[in-house]
Amino acid sequence: MKTYEDLEGDGGSNIIGQVVQLGEKLRSRLDKIKHKVALMSGKGGVGKSSITANIASCLADRGYKVGILDADLNGPSIGHLLGVGNDLKLETKDDGIEPGHGYQGIKIMSMDMLLKTADTPVMWTEEADATAVWVSTMESTAIRELLADTNWGELDYLLIDMPPGSDRIDNIRSLIPELAGAVEITIPSMLSQHIVTKSITKNNKMGVPIIGLVENMATYVCPHCEKEGKLFAGEDVQKLTERKEIPYIGKIPFDTRVSQSKSGSLFYSEFKDSIAGKAIAETVDNIEKFIKK
Ligand SMILES: Nc1ncnc2c1ncn2[C@@H]1O[C@H](COP(=O)(O)OP(=O)(O)OP(=O)(O)O)[C@@H](O)[C@H]1O
Numbered sequence: 511m512k513t514y515e516d517l518e519g520d521g522g523s524n525i526i527g528q529v530v531q532l533g534e535k536l537r538s539r540l541d542k543i544k545h546k547v548a549l550m551s552g553k554g555g556v557g558k559s560s561i562t563a564n565i566a567s568c569l570a571d572r573g574y575k576v577g578i579l580d581a582d583l584n585g586p587s588i589g590h591l592l593g594v595g596n597d598l599k600l601e602t603k604d605d606g607i608e609p610g611h612g613y614q615g616i617k618i619m620s621m622d623m624l625l626k627t628a629d630t631p632v633m634w635t636e637e638a639d640a641t642a643v644w645v646s647t648m649e650s651t652a653i654r655e656l657l658a659d660t661n662w663g664e665l666d667y668l669l670i671d672m673p674p675g676s677d678r679i680d681n682i683r684s685l686i687p688e689l690a691g692a693v694e695i696t697i698p699s700m701l702s703q704h705i706v707t708k709s710i711t712k713n714n715k716m717g718v719p720i721i722g723l724v725e726n727m728a729t730y731v732c733p734h735c736e737k738e739g740k741l742f743a744g745e746d747v748q749k750l751t752e753r754k755e756i757p758y759i760g761k762i763p764f765d766t767r768v769s770q771s772k773s774g775s776l777f778y779s780e781f782k783d784s785i786a787g788k789a790i791a792e793t794v795d796n797i798e799k800f801i802k803k
């Protein structure tokens with residue numbers, strides 16, 4: 511058997527050439543996308559995916575070409591939110607894989623679309639003792655492939671729906687160094703504020719521009735009379751933005767219709783005149799202002 515010492519050069523694998531080629535493929539995809547924005551929190555379950563989907567809906571409504579990369583490989587939800595089932599037959603053309611086309615023509619790519627059935631979980635390896643480093647390497651490779659192999663075409667915005675965990679930005683930042691910035695999302699609870707603070711600190715350390723903080727489920731809006739009341743106890747989220755010196759860019763109330771809007775549309779497109787709909791539009795105004803700056 512040959513050992514590494516017996517190999518000459520790269521042993522004929524042209525490994526450097528392969529890496530360069532992969533890098534060029536990713537670059538040529540990303541060059542066609544004007545603004546890449548990550549939506550994140552550190553904390554799970556605060557509404558990252560729902561807000562990503564509705565911000566995309568509002569941007570599409572304003573005439574922008576929008577795509578969403580579902581970077582949550584283990585709990586993908588963008589396909590479900592945009593009406594693209596896992597039964598979609600992915601088409602591979604000369605220029606890569608055709609993304610899913612969700613409501614309002616929003617292009618999406620998600621791990622969900624690659625799994626056998628809607629109930630299939632992501633299994634990185636059959637090995638029960640696979641190390642965290644190995645799993646993280648596989649995750650990183652998967653995201654690179656979802657980005658580089660998808661034929662996104664020309665886009666104004668690519669929104670990246672991040673999984674929970676403040677360390678997940680490392681991978682995205684290394685794949686997309688020109689990331690326009692991150693939108694941080696929290697609910698008013700002190701636990702969520704505590705965790706989003708870590709994510710903000712991490713982004714500051716890495717030099718990822720923070721577009722601003724969105725407060726989701728800030729209040730409860732009664733669907734019958736549209737009266738607002740507080741949903742969670744917790745210190746004023748605006749104080750957190752002052753302490754961390756970042757813009758407060760949105761206050762979105764809890765509205766049961768966010769998770770129930772009729773099939774074939776997203777909450778924003780159906781209820782843009784509701785309090786939550788207007789709050790989403792205001793958040794998008796602030797994102798646009800940041801991008802224009
Ligand atoms: N403003 C809102 N009003 C009502 N329900 C909401 C609102 N925002 C999110 N939700 C609901 O809260 C739940 C969690 O939302 P979502 O899945 O978007 O969170 P997430 O942060 O992406 O979660 P994960 O960390 O698992 O990815 C969903 O059932 C969603 O419909």
Ligand SMILES: [Mg+2]
Pocket residue numbers: 558559560582587671672673
């Ligand atoms: Mg999510």
